[in-house]
Amino acid sequence: MTPTEQETVTLTTSRRPRRVLVLLLAVLFIAGAVVSFIGIQYQPLSGPDTPPAATTLTDPVVRIDLPHEDFAAPPGPHRERFQVNCTICHSPRLAFTQPRLPEKKWQEVVHKMVIVYGAPAGPEVEREIVSYLTAVHGQTPP
Amino acid sequence: MTQPNDAVGIDRREWLRWLALAGVSAALPAGCSRRTTPVAELLPADAPMRFPGKVPMRVINDRPPCLETPWSAYRHDLTPNEAFYVRWHLQVIPTAVDPRTWRLKIRGHVERPLELSLAELQRMGPVSLVAVNQCSGNSRGLFTPQMPGAQWRNGAMGNARWTGVRLCDLLHRAGLKAGAVDVSFDGLDNGGLPSVPDFIKSLPVDEARREDVLLAYEMNGEPLPLLNGFPLRLVVPGWYATYWVKALSEITVLPHSFDGFWMAKAYRIPTTPGAVEKPNELAQVTVPINKMNVRSFLTSHEDGARVWLDRLCELSGIAFDGGSGIKQVEVSTDGGQTWQVAVLGDDLGRYSFRRWRLNWRPAARGSVHLLVRATSNAGETQPASAGWNRGGYMRNVVEQVSVEVV
Numbered sequence: 031m032t033p034t035e036q037e038t039v040t041l042t043t044s045r046r047p048r049r050v051l052v053l054l055l056a057v058l059f060i061a062g063a064v065v066s067f068i069g070i071q072y073q074p075l076s077g078p079d080t081p082p083a084a085t086t087l088t089d090p091v092v093r094i095d096l097p098h099e100d101f102a103a104p105p106g107p108h109r110e111r112f113q114v115n116c117t118i119c120h121s122p123r124l125a126f127t128q129p130r131l132p133e134k135k136w137q138e139v140v141h142k143m144v145i146v147y148g149a150p151a152g153p154e155v156e157r158e159i160v161s162y163l164t165a166v167h168g169q170t171p172p
Numbered sequence: 173m174t175q176p177n178d179a180v181g182i183d184r185r186e187w188l189r190w191l192a193l194a195g196v197s198a199a200l201p202a203g204c205s206r207r208t209t210p211v212a213e214l215l216p217a218d219a220p221m222r223f224p225g226k227v228p229m230r231v232i233n234d235r236p237p238c239l240e241t242p243w244s245a246y247r248h249d250l251t252p253n254e255a256f257y258v259r260w261h262l263q264v265i266p267t268a269v270d271p272r273t274w275r276l277k278i279r280g281h282v283e284r285p286l287e288l289s290l291a292e293l294q295r296m297g298p299v300s301l302v303a304v305n306q307c308s309g310n311s312r313g314l315f316t317p318q319m320p321g322a323q324w325r326n327g328a329m330g331n332a333r334w335t336g337v338r339l340c341d342l343l344h345r346a347g348l349k350a351g352a353v354d355v356s357f358d359g360l361d362n363g364g365l366p367s368v369p370d371f372i373k374s375l376p377v378d379e380a381r382r383e384d385v386l387l388a389y390e391m392n393g394e395p396l397p398l399l400n401g402f403p404l405r406l407v408v409p410g411w412y413a414t415y416w417v418k419a420l421s422e423i424t425v426l427p428h429s430f431d432g433f434w435m436a437k438a439y440r441i442p443t444t445p446g447a448v449e450k451p452n453e454l455a456q457v458t459v460p461i462n463k464m465n466v467r468s469f470l471t472s473h474e475d476g477a478r479v480w481l482d483r484l485c486e487l488s489g490i491a492f493d494g495g496s497g498i499k500q501v502e503v504s505t506d507g508g509q510t511w512q513v514a515v516l517g518d519d520l521g522r523y524s525f526r527r528w529r530l531n532w533r534p535a536a537r538g539s540v541h542l543l544v545r546a547t548s549n550a551g552e553t554q555p556a557s558a559g560w561n562r563g564g565y566m567r568n569v570v571e572q573v574s575v576e577v578v
Contacts, residue, residue: 091271092270094223097223119364120236121233123231123233124232127218127322127323128320128323129313129319129323131320139320147367148366
């Protein structure tokens, strides 16, 4: 091996880590550039000049959203009469958190709804609603 | 008992039993995870639901909302707002209120009709008091025979610090004309259908002019939750909550007695002592419900709770009445044969819950019926057996809780 040959070999081997270092620096630089670019994009949102939540914070209207969880009235004859006529004013749930009532009591309750609160039901519909409630949430009279 | 372990209060055999039980219960969910029935079918109609700003609460109705306070909330002297019961009558309830445009109107039989904003009311120098708010039909679901209506257990009540202005100050500013008889109160809610009678309540003018009747904009130091009557609620200490009109918007002074549906037909009680009548012999004469009767409850233990044999156990609870204040609370740990006087806690005012406490050392194993009985400063006490009326109002029987001594 001639001295010149040996020199080139040493040269190439000593230049390789330097190249790696340059490449690494380049990658870091690019990564840094990308991060700061993204940072700049997002900065205005958290900056003091733009209050993103301002509209909701200063909105003085107090409001709530009531949950809508339909209560499934049990199947039975004339169920649709109950669903159409009774649930105009209240949840179907209200009927089923009542005690199980005998037919006579359901008659009183349904009649009160018609006479006092103006539930839109003629005598025939009233009878059908009573028969539904007595069938699914009734009680045999003592 | 063999080799009692004083530090824990149970012996080794009992420890092993508990360990085995823990093992079995850990294994249980694995075996039961496959449901064949849809969940909805398993839930009772009154299963707890979460409404905005509220903890999960037993649902009497979801439209309009009627929600019952969970019993554990009564371990606090002031019932937390997020657990405070909710009761609306009519379907259309205010779900959005703009305090900039909301106004309280005072009109009718007055010299100077008023229209006040929330800010104006809040500038008036606040007045605070602690008072129990209890639904007329609290405990209705416990009557026998049962009657239709909201089937509350004992959780349609709450105790809060109410802050606002005195109604009498506003009535004075408006100037009552001679001959004023009733004052009526209307809120922002309505029935939806024009045929549904609007929820309007009235007080005799002398009650309305009481110094402690408030128009409250705060409850326990916070603005009223919408579900409890934001922005303003009538507070009638000592009287049933039916008069505590929520989301108040209009006060009308009348030169005659008010005869709206919710006074003339609903919320009426027999004039008999204790408002008691018989199902087959209804009272002929009824009047609007008014002042609350005396009640007391055990809140430290619920039915079926277990207490240790021969170890000190603190029983505690609450008592209240219509405003004379609580004189004495007695507790029986033997089903009503003997009574011990409980120690009364801080006095937050004569309209407030009064905390009571009693140390008890159970002396025998088995089921024990604990009874609580309060006496008011007015000398009123609670009946040993429950009275009945058609509306399911004013229940105040001596309450009983069964615990298991183990």
